[in-house]
Amino acid sequence: MAGTTIRVPIAETTFSNRVFIHDYPRSSKIEAHFQSNERLYISYYNIISLGTYPSTPKLTQKSKNNASQYPIPDDYIVETKFSERKWSVSSTQSSTAVVNTFLQKINLKSSTKSSGPRLFGFDIEPLYHARLQIGFRPVTAVTTEVNN
Template identity: 40%
Template sequence: MDNFSTRTFQHDYPNNPYIDAEYVSGNRIFYSKYKIIVLGYYPQNVKYTKKSKKSTQYQIPNEYIVKTEVADRMLHCKTKYISANKVLFTIKWKEDKAKWEVSSKRSSSEVISIFFKKINWEESKLSGIFVFGFDIEILHQERIKKLQKLDTERIVIDKRKRPLNKLSISQQNKRLISFGQDAYQKINQLILKQRLTSKSGKSIRICNIELEAENKIINLKYNLPVDITKLNTLVRVHDEALLGRDGYRKLAAVEPHLTCEYQIAQRRNEISKLINNQIPIEIFNIDQKSIIDEDEDYNNSDGILVDEHEIGNIN
């Protein structure tokens, strides 16, 4: 597929979920048909397709599902971000009554290659970009419109909601989580609008948002990577300083940038499990009376067996 014309699309999307594609390679005309199941969206840390000498890079949406036909099989192609910098590409299909599924964390083209090997099809250089339809311009425009819509929506205050300080701790947490999700979408839109990207096209990402409410600092964190070395150090400091959970929480209330207490507790449990696996601990019932052979002569009235040859001279 090195020599092909730009693909053209026939559609009435979003009124109609079906999209027809056509492109020319050599003297042959190729057709593809898509059914958009879920449009998906561009996350803040949007990833791009791999760049080759003759291809353009395309943004990879999250939670995107499309149905298309390849090798006489109807495929369901899906994308899902499994971390800040990893996308899982999945293909599902049916053969008779059996259901099959293959995945790849590297690229859409690799999962296509895995699919062809699975069905014992002749090796193909079919592009993952084409199969997943990442180059369909109307889908890209609709995802951008969704982001822009957030900026034009009229703010309506729900007066039925009680003020934050009138809620219980669990209700406050739910309210703040909802706020954090909305803020994520808004700021992500501004990042795309202002093109806050690196030279390679990678967008900047939000690490945390700090809020202040009645002299209380609230820190909303977004998928921060966990530093295992730092967690190990914190667990050791906790144990050596005999710093309890409540004490650390009070300290974190003053300094919100501290590592969350629950992460330290989880790491302590992981370390304990590793130690228990490497150093087995057996439990004995010491309440049971020792059974002693009455025919043997023991000079020790306490019932402790002593080998006299092991005792040295006592001055």
């Protein structure tokens, strides 16, 4: 990957409208807070595998014209706490396809809407920056650190 430029377009405005409580990379646990209509929503993430961005990453779909798009990393594995039950869904398609499969599996109404980028943590800014740092280091540096 040495000499490879990773192009990851991100809106010039705020990366995410959520607040993240974390000690990443020392801890794989991340808590996200989002307030809407005077209600606080809290999501919990456990980052199992950070993943990396391919040289030309796919982006999340826009839900609205002014919505941010986030790059989708390869080999990213995350546990997300959503209610008290445990569910497992995987997909090689878009984050939206995974969300739709997830909502079907837990039998929520077809009118239920959820954000793929939020559910899977694509908008977690510390992870975004960590992946960029990995992408900008030569492969030998990454290999050396893993072997030590």
